[in-house]
Structure formats: structure tokens, C-alpha cells
Amino acid sequence: MKIAIVGCGAMGSIYAGLMADAGNEVWAIDTWKDHVDAINRDGLRVEGASGDRRVTSIRATTDGAEVGVCDLVIVATKASGVAAAARTALGLTGPDTVILTIQNGLGAADRIAEAIPTSQVMLGVVGGFGASMRGPAHAHHNGMELVRLGEMDGGETVRLAEVVKVWEGSGFAARGFPDIHQMIWEKLICNCAFSGPCGVTGLTVGQVLDHPDAWKIASSCAAEADTVARTKGIRLGFEDVEDYVRSFGSKIRGAKPSLLQDQEARRPSEIDAINGAIPVEAAKVGLAAPINATVAGIIRARESGF
Structure with a gap:
């Protein structure tokens, strides 16, 4: 699967590292140029509860226009960056693309929906990771709990099950929920x-x-x-x-x-x-x-x- 991570900070780096290590084509899009350059030069190191690995297959960029249409776009920015991330995600979106937004707190889904139809949007909730950046291209996390996923408009769908499988295949514990709210x-x-x-x-x-x-x-x-x-x-x-x-x-x-x-x-x-x-x-x-x-x-x- 072709996956873009928009906002490749601590949590985004964990997603990118494990998903790329599982064989997916992963693009990391971030504004931190030193981080992007280090990933392209040395690979991305992810250490902690999931082990210690350096993944060299990730393609990193500060310009989402380089990426093209993806199967799955994961928006992992902070809440304040969601509006800009939604515009980037729109350029990565085809008719069958799933946009999955994962942020702390409230309001991110509404900001995503201003740019992208809710029928293409999923929401995610993760907890128990305790992630931090140790430096450019080096992420650490203390835990690895359940990744909860659901359709923004509610219900259990075939594509929700497929996205859950992508996470599970990357080493995450993941589950789909009919009421993600x-x-x-x-x-x-x-x-x-x-x-x-x-x-x-x-x-x-x-x-x-x-x-x-x-x-x-x-x-x-x-x-x-x-x-x-x-x-x-x-x-x-x-x-x-x-x-x-x-x-x-x-x-x-x-x-x-x-x-x-x-x-x-x-x-x-x-x-x-x-x-x-x-x-x-x-x-x-x-x-x-x-x-x-x-x-x-x-x-x-x-x-x-x-």
C-alpha cells in the first residue's frame, strides 16, 4: 500500500517506521528540513516498545506535491497544523483514498472536513505510546497500546477493516469501532x-x-x-x-x-x-x-x- 504520513513528528515517525518496515511504500511529509534530510540520508530510527530499528526505505519530503496519489493518507500533525495538513492531503487524494486523521483533543475532524468530504475521512485515537523525538530521524516511544479507528460518519465498513489490517500488519494492535467519537x-x-x-x-x-x-x-x-x-x-x-x-x-x-x-x-x-x-x-x-x-x-x- 502507498501511504503518506503528513506530519512526521514523534508519533508520525513511529507510524512511518513500522509501516515501511512492514513493506509498504511510505512517504514522510514534514516541515522540519533537518529531519527530512536525515531520513533520506541515514534512514529513520525508531526505538522503544516496538524494538530498535533503522528503516531506510522511507521517502521523506517537505513538499507534498512530490508524492502523488496515495491509498492511505495519515494526518499526524498537531491540532494547530491540521488545516494546512488537510490542504496537503487533498493533493494526495484520489477517489478511493482514505484520509485518516489522528490528533489529540477535539476539532481536527471538523477542520479536515472543510477540505475533504467526510465520506473519505476516518478518525484515529492512539494512547499509551509516550512518544518523543531524540533528534532528527530518531524517534522513541515508551509504550504501544491499541490503535482505535473508525469512519467519521460512523458504522463498520469493508475499507475500515482493510485499514485495520494495514496497521496490524505493521505490528500495531488495532481495532475498528462503529462509534469512534x-x-x-x-x-x-x-x-x-x-x-x-x-x-x-x-x-x-x-x-x-x-x-x-x-x-x-x-x-x-x-x-x-x-x-x-x-x-x-x-x-x-x-x-x-x-x-x-x-x-x-x-x-x-x-x-x-x-x-x-x-x-x-x-x-x-x-x-x-x-x-x-x-x-x-x-x-x-x-x-x-x-x-x-x-x-x-x-x-x-x-x-x-x-
């Missing part, structure tokens, strides 16, 4: 627990779990998100939100969420799509989310100086 909210709740709180405190996931004050903030963020989701009528696959996010975090204790990595690198984060999205969604159903609003406000204030 449930999965998005379940991941968002975990992100609210650890993204903003880790960014504010500078602590890893495990350190947040172990520190009473940090955990109070994290669990409160998760509880607010849980209440909003249930009020909106989202069906969640768990009962106790605190147990749910604690179990999630315990599997990636050493991880620094990407939002914390952004803070350390002094670059804008995805806070508005994660903790910052909860007060917005809460207002739609007559609720408030003051803890998430406070955490998001602190992050925004810090980023105003970046």
Missing part, C-alpha cells in the same frame, strides 16, 4: 488528566500520579471532562473516571506528554484542543469547567512569551 472522548479525558497538569507542573505522568497535589489537579480535570461528555450524551466505556485515568497513566509512568515537551521547547502547544476545549464544550450544555479553564489559562499565559 466515543473513543475520542475517552482519550480526551485521559489527555485532560495529564497534558495540561504535566505542562503546568513540569512532572512526568508517573510523578503526577504519585504527588497528592498534582494528582488532585489531574483527577479534577478528568472529572470535569467526564461530566461534560456524559451530559452531551457520549457513551463512555467505563464507570469510575479516576480509576480509568489512573490505569491509563500507570502504563506510561515515565512519559512526558507532548504538551510538556512543547513547554520545555518553548513552542505553542495543543492546549486549546485538550484542556482548553472542555470549558467550551461545557458551556454548550450549561456547565462550567473551572479547573480545566485554570490549567489552560496558565498554559496560555506561559506560551504568550514563547
Whole structure:
């Protein structure tokens, strides 16, 4: 299968490395020129829970026009980059191309749908990877949990099963779901627990779990998100939100969420799509989310100086 990864950062590099190693024709499209040049020169190194490998078959570029029509386009940018990525993806799209967008938080699907018909769009939710870049053409990840996939318009389709097989054939645990929006909210709740709180405190996931004050903030963020989701009528696959996010975090204790990595690198984060999205969604159903609003406000204030 011919696959393009639009946004080949930490998570995108893991997708690209494992999918290319499985024999797919993989193109990595990214704006980081040093990263692109290093992949083309030396190959892409992916290490961590999936092993340690250097993949030399990936074609990397900063210009999506070089790629041509693909069978599968995976948009793996940060939330702020989705609109530009959608325009790139459009140039890679034929009548049978599947566009799969995988981001943290809310809003990415709507931005993709502004450029591409929803009938061609799938949504993905991944968790438990704890990915980071060690340098150009060198990605690391702490875990390797389930990749959840679904049609944006819902339902179980033949092509969804085919895309799941591509992921499975590349070494990922993957599963298709008829209601991917449930999965998005379940991941968002975990992100609210650890993204903003880790960014504010500078602590890893495990350190947040172990520190009473940090955990109070994290669990409160998760509880607010849980209440909003249930009020909106989202069906969640768990009962106790605190147990749910604690179990999630315990599997990636050493991880620094990407939002914390952004803070350390002094670059804008995805806070508005994660903790910052909860007060917005809460207002739609007559609720408030003051803890998430406070955490998001602190992050925004810090980023105003970046």
C-alpha cells in the first residue's frame, strides 16, 4: 500500500517506521528540513516498545506535491497544523483514498472536513505510546497500546477493516469501532488528566500520579471532562473516571506528554484542543469547567512569551 504520513513528528515517525518496515511504500511529509534530510540520508530510527530499528526505505519530503496519489493518507500533525495538513492531503487524494486523521483533543475532524468530504475521512485515537523525538530521524516511544479507528460518519465498513489490517500488519494492535467519537472522548479525558497538569507542573505522568497535589489537579480535570461528555450524551466505556485515568497513566509512568515537551521547547502547544476545549464544550450544555479553564489559562499565559 502507498501511504503518506503528513506530519512526521514523534508519533508520525513511529507510524512511518513500522509501516515501511512492514513493506509498504511510505512517504514522510514534514516541515522540519533537518529531519527530512536525515531520513533520506541515514534512514529513520525508531526505538522503544516496538524494538530498535533503522528503516531506510522511507521517502521523506517537505513538499507534498512530490508524492502523488496515495491509498492511505495519515494526518499526524498537531491540532494547530491540521488545516494546512488537510490542504496537503487533498493533493494526495484520489477517489478511493482514505484520509485518516489522528490528533489529540477535539476539532481536527471538523477542520479536515472543510477540505475533504467526510465520506473519505476516518478518525484515529492512539494512547499509551509516550512518544518523543531524540533528534532528527530518531524517534522513541515508551509504550504501544491499541490503535482505535473508525469512519467519521460512523458504522463498520469493508475499507475500515482493510485499514485495520494495514496497521496490524505493521505490528500495531488495532481495532475498528462503529462509534469512534466515543473513543475520542475517552482519550480526551485521559489527555485532560495529564497534558495540561504535566505542562503546568513540569512532572512526568508517573510523578503526577504519585504527588497528592498534582494528582488532585489531574483527577479534577478528568472529572470535569467526564461530566461534560456524559451530559452531551457520549457513551463512555467505563464507570469510575479516576480509576480509568489512573490505569491509563500507570502504563506510561515515565512519559512526558507532548504538551510538556512543547513547554520545555518553548513552542505553542495543543492546549486549546485538550484542556482548553472542555470549558467550551461545557458551556454548550450549561456547565462550567473551572479547573480545566485554570490549567489552560496558565498554559496560555506561559506560551504568550514563547
